[in-house]
Amino acid sequence: MSGETMFWIGALIIFVVVEAVTVGLASIWFAIGALAALICALVGGPLWLQVVWFVLVSVATLFLTRPLVKKYVNGRAVATNADRNIGRTALVTERIDNLAATGTIKLDGVEWTARSVDDELTIPENTQVVVREIRGVKLLVEPKNKP
DSSP, X not given: OOHHHHHHHHHHHHHHHHHHHSSSOOSHHHHHHHHHHHHHHHTTOOHHHHHXXXXXXXXXXXXXXXXXXXXXXXXXXXXXXXXXXXXXXXXXXXXXXXXXTEEEEEETTEEEEXXXXXXXXXXXXXXXXXXXXXXXXXXXXXXXXXX
16 A cells, blocks of 8 residues: 555544544544545545545535534524523613623623623613623623614
8 A cells, every 4th residue: 555545544544533532523524535535545546636635525525514514413502591581671780891891780680790782882870771692691781772
């Protein structure tokens, strides 16, 4: 066996092992590309053609299968109770100032750390706000009657 063939066998094994030890699909596309390059090497293709096959097949399988992978692998996210707060109205209990890293709101009797969706906007206490997003344990809000 030529050195090129051994290289592609090694690359294929490495990509398959990486795929086996990771939770998500991380290198399957490269393993398929390495297999295509290995076949090219076995039939006597020049090195430049092997590399072209590796790149083309890897990119093609990535783009053709990525939507399916995202749908079936990452599509299993379960909404939490916190997600239900998006779009709801709350009351600012401590002035929201992103630059000072301060701000809390009260929503259904529960205090939440809050930040403004607009970094330059401070929101005074007792202002009604609408929850637009959740990042970690912070709610991103904007004034209900935004000017």
